[in-house]
Amino acid sequence: MAQSALSGPWFGRKRAPVIVSGMFAVTAARISPQDPLAGLRLGDHPDPSPPDSSWVTVTVKAASLNHHDVWTLRGVGISADRLPIVLGCDAAGVDADGNEVIVHAVIGDAAGHGGDETLDPRRSLLSERYDGTFADKVAVPRRNLVPKPASLSFAEAACLPTAYLTAYRMLFAKSGLEPGATVLVQGAGGGVATALILLGRAGGFRVWVTSRSEEKRARALELGADQVFESGSRLPERVDVVMETVGEATWSHSLKALRPGGRIVIAGATSGAAPPAELNRVFFLQLSVVGTTMGSRDQLARLATFLEQTGVRPRIDRRLPLTEAEAGFAAMISGDIFGKVVFTR
Numbered sequence: 001m002a003q004s005a006l007s008g009p010w011f012g013r014k015r016a017p018v019i020v021s022g023m024f025a026v027t028a029a030r031i032s033p034q035d036p037l038a039g040l041r042l043g044d045h046p047d048p049s050p051p052d053s054s055w056v057t058v059t060v061k062a063a064s065l066n067h068h069d070v071w072t073l074r075g076v077g078i079s080a081d082r083l084p085i086v087l088g089c090d091a092a093g094v095d096a097d098g099n100e101v102i103v104h105a106v107i108g109d110a111a112g113h114g115g116d117e118t119l120d121p122r123r124s125l126l127s128e129r130y131d132g133t134f135a136d137k138v139a140v141p142r143r144n145l146v147p148k149p150a151s152l153s154f155a156e157a158a159c160l161p162t163a164y165l166t167a168y169r170m171l172f173a174k175s176g177l178e179p180g181a182t183v184l185v186q187g188a189g190g191g192v193a194t195a196l197i198l199l200g201r202a203g204g205f206r207v208w209v210t211s212r213s214e215e216k217r218a219r220a221l222e223l224g225a226d227q228v229f230e231s232g233s234r235l236p237e238r239v240d241v242v243m244e245t246v247g248e249a250t251w252s253h254s255l256k257a258l259r260p261g262g263r264i265v266i267a268g269a270t271s272g273a274a275p276p277a278e279l280n281r282v283f284f285l286q287l288s289v290v291g292t293t294m295g296s297r298d299q300l301a302r303l304a305t306f307l308e309q310t311g312v313r314p315r316i317d318r319r320l321p322l323t324e325a326e327a328g329f330a331a332m333i334s335g336d337i338f339g340k341v342v343f344t345r
C-alpha cells in the first residue's frame with residue numbers, strides 16, 4: 001500500500017493521510033518492436049483485483065524473467081489495447097494463509113481439456129490478459145498455486161513456472177525418449193536451454209549442446225552437458241531428438257542433426273519463425289516435428305518434486321531487486337546471460 005506524497009503532515013494540521021491503494025510494479029506501457037525497453041515502466045500500479053472468489057492474491061517474494069516479457073514489449077502475442085499490463089509470468093511467494101507457493105502461469109480451464117489447461121483455446125499466460133508477477137502482489141485462480149518445497153529458495157522456485165516447466169515437458173512428455181538417448185539442445189545460455197541441460201542430465205540423457213559463444217559452451221560443460229559444439233557445426237553422429245527454441249538460425253541444422261525417425265521438439269523461435277521447412281528431409285527421413293507450450297499445473301507440481309528428489313537447482317545468472325528490473329531486461333535482449341534472471345522483493 002503506497003502513501004500519497006500529498007498526505008504528509010505539512011499539508012494542513014490534523015489532516016488524515018490519503019492512502020492510495022497501489023503497489024510497485026514493472027509494466028509494459030507501450031509497444032515498441034525495435035526498442036522494447038522504451039515501453040518499460042517502473043512505478044505505482046493499482047493493487048490486484050481478483051475477478052471472483054475462486055482467485056487469491058499472492059505476495060511475491062521472487063519473480064523470474066522470460067523471453068516472453070521481451071516479446072510483450074515488442075508487441076508479439078499482445079495488442080496495445082491490453083496495456084498497461086504488469087509483466088512477468090513466473091513467481092514464488094506467500095499466500096494469504098502464509099503458505100509458501102509457486103505460481104502456475106497458465107490461466108485456463110483444465111477440466112474440459114483432459115487436465116491440461118494449455119490445450120484450452122482460451123487460455124492465457126499471466127501478463128497476457130491478467131496482470132503478471134513483476135509486482136508486490138499478483139492475483140491468480142487458487143488452483144494455480146503449487147506448494148513450494150521448503151528445500152527450494154524463493155528465487156529458485158521462481159524459475160520453475162515457464163522455462164523449467166517447458167523444458168520438463170519437452171524432455172519427459174514430448175520427446176518420446178528413454179534414458180540413455182542423445183538429445184541435442186540448440187543454444188546454451190537461455191533460461192530454457194540451461195533448464196534442458198540440467199533436467200536432461202538428471203533424467204539420464206546424453207546431452208549435447210550448441211552455442212554461438214565459446215564461453216557459454218564452456219559453461220554448458222560445467223553445467224553437465226556431455227559435449228558442446230559451435231552453432232551449426234557438424235556433429236560426430238546423429239541424435240535421437242533436438243530441443244529447438246532458437247528457430248530460423250538453427251532449424252536447418254536441427255533437421256540435419258537427426259537420425260532417421262528422429263524428432264524435433266519445438267517450444268520457441270527466438271531468431272525467427274519462418275525457416276525453409278525442408279519437407280523433403282522431413283518425409284524422406286520420417287522425422288517428427290512436435291510443438292509444445294508450457295505445461296500443466298500437475299506437471300509443475302511434479303517438476304518441483306523432481307528437483308527435490310534429484311537435488312537439481314535452477315541455474316540463476318543474476319538476482320536483482322525488482323526496482324532494477326531494466327538491467328535484467330537489457331541483459332536478456334543483448335543475449336548476455338547464462339541461466340535465469342531473478343527479481344526479488
Ligand SMILES: NC(=O)c1ccc[n+]([C@@H]2O[C@H](COP(=O)([O-])OP(=O)(O)OC[C@H]3O[C@@H](n4cnc5c(N)ncnc54)[C@H](OP(=O)(O)O)[C@@H]3O)[C@@H](O)[C@H]2O)c1
Pocket residue numbers: 065066067068071162163166186187188189190191192193210211212213216231245246249250267268269270271292293294332335337
Ligand atoms: N512455448 C513455450 O511455452 C515457451 C516457454 C518458454 C520459452 N519459450 C520461447 O523459447 C525461446 C527461449 O526462451 P528463453 O526464455 O530461454 O530465452 P533466452 O533466455 O533469451 O534464451 C535465448 C536462447 O536462444 C539462443 N539463441 C538466440 N539467438 C540465437 C541465434 N541467432 N543462433 C543460435 N542461438 C541463438 C541462445 O543461445 P546462446 O546465447 O547460447 O548461443 C539462448 O540459449 C523464446 O523464444 C521463448 O519465447 C517458449
